[in-house]
Amino acid sequence: MHTHRTGAPPSRAAVLTVGTFAVGTDAFVVAGVLPDLARSLHVGVAQAAQLVTVFALAYAVLAPVLAALTGRWPRRKLLLTALLVFVLGNVATALAPSYVLVVVARLLAAAGAAMFTPNASATAAALAPPEQRARAISWVAFGLTSSTALGAPLGTFLASVLSWRETMWFVAALGVLAALGIARWLPDVPAPPAVSLRERLSPLGDRLVVRCLAVTLAMYLGVYVAYTYASVILGPATHGDGAVLAVLLLVSGCAGMVSTPLSGHLTDRVGPRWLITGAAAILLVTFALLPVASTTVVGAGIGMAAYGFGAWAVNVPQQHRLIALRPSSPALVVALNASALYLGVSLSGLAGAGALQVTSVTALPWVAAAFVAVGLLVSEGLHRRLPVSTVPTVATAPAAERQPAS
Template sequence: MKKVLLLSLGMFALGFDAYIIAGLIPGISETYHKDVSQVGQAVSIFTLFYAISAPLFSSLLAGKPIQKVLLCSMLVFTIANGITALAPTFSILLLSRAIAGVGAGLFSPLAVAASAQLVSSEKKGRALGLTIGGMSIGTVLGVPLGLYISDLFDWKSTIWLLVIIGVIAVLGMLRFLPNFPTTPPPALNERLKMFLDKRVTITVFITFFASIASLGLYTYLSPILEEIAVSSNLTMYLWAWGFGGLFGSLMIGYLIDYFKKPKTLVTIILITLTLSIICIPLMINLPILKYLPFFVWGAMGWACQAPQQHILLSYQPNNGSSTVALNSSVNYLGSAIGATLGGVVLSLEMGAITLVYFAVLSMVFSLCLQFYSMKKGDRG
């Protein structure tokens, strides 16, 4: 499992990077003299290129040894983070975030595929859990740690920590990861073919609107707290969100096995996620309880993907990898659009609290599609 741990370390860096920039927005804004809405695009551009890199580059990876592809993608990711820390202008910072997104998007699906091939069949579940769990742990532990380092020094110190983690992962994979072929991520045309199945289209759009709400809100958590909270400690709220995400990602597998009705489970998750967002402004100034909506929000956001994947696999059993990969791409695409729309809302000076209302509206769209799916299909 030592080899799998190296992949998990790489996924840790990806989870860390994907969510830390939102917490660093005030510092980046001050460095480049940009407003919060502009700096928020550093989040959206990373997630956008994360979403599109695997399908766009998959044909170029066909037949390539997995060690080389993983090494190159992690190296690109790490160098891009170095450029982020050194960026003399905001434009170069945005370019570096796009490059980091490409590296992350290539690494993630291949790391998951590789982890299953590095162990015996009876250990595949643990290997997959360890690899995927690396990303959620990167969010839970990495983001608060990164914010603490940023408070002690500056936001660039946090990015340099990411670079160090990336270098360790690259050196570890170079030394210990074997060189073997693997199936590249599904090509773009394979993913688009899935839209011909109406059930798949509805399911991925449910994911799309939920991700718009979740990351669009998360990206601008700092200005939201400044506007509506009497005393805002961003790190504590991100701890609550992150621990909720860890709890949700660990528990969802047991809940799927227990309920055996993933559609019903998704409905419950979406309703709970919507209620948690509604409760943010209502509970934000209550002692202790103010962290509860963030914990539930994190738990439901991270828990939603697994039952969605089960549903898609039941729709397309012969194209399972393509449908799951499509859902993953749409999830990150929704995240990018959510962060972009959030920036537009702030640039129009509509108030940060408006982001909560827009997140709820996006969740309503997601729920309407989910109820339509439940009505048209079975309730499993």
């Protein structure tokens, strides 16, 4: 298949970044507007919180299914359709008069998000020359990272001064902005060669792909055990002050905004293995020290900076590794990776709750560390089984491959 590898100029990468920023904001902002949303819909906060799980699970299930069903669509058409569904889902959420209709609207928004993000990563990779693939993917991942640092807090602020419905309109507007940018600046990327649905789903039968997905699941299950229960883990430092907690989460998000593009650059330089190993090491040390560090605001801030840096340095090399394993199905394997990530998000609450049934809050960082350690062990075992062709280095790449296509 011929692809338009033009080095992914900033304008092209930026429009995809805006789209993933919108998707990430939508995924994370609901947690920040739960009290207002619950009061408005006349349900309890616990019931309203299920909207987060509904979105994450729908994304996890729909991402690979939609990637397989739309595998023959031209990429720009697919991205625009995905954003249309995403925007309609958020508009419907903003207008929904009842909890049941909000659930339906969140499912629609999740379907659009599940179509958009994996295909945005695959499109960015297709537009870039091989030696810049990870950096192109990191542009797309940067939108998700920055949404945790900027988008979700901004949406929460809008809800505090207006209402949660205005926050949903804000997310819909971001989706429209991304769609306009894609229509204006993104070149059309040809669809992959025609293959059957069975062939598109064949990566699920590849043991190496499944093991790679297990790395994402385990790593992000650990990451989100810590994130989901951040308010209680950091309680000794925040003393229940929501403003202090918000600042600590902002520090974490900003650290992730640094590590995401850096991880893309370093993956292109040294390969994904060392990035994943280094990120896991940072997380393990952070979780080990967090019970002590979180006794002061400064210590908690340093810990959350390290946490955010390590957490967001895993996703780009994982996507790079999967695309190298299955270059003929980039959108599908990235969709499967996103499913593994969101499944980790969904299971983190259950894992943390189960841990609290048998131990105390101070043990939660160790629970998170255990999942990350499992992910690291699987990653190292996977690396030893990877074909040599999927472990590229800049130094060994063919000279012709390192030249940008004209």
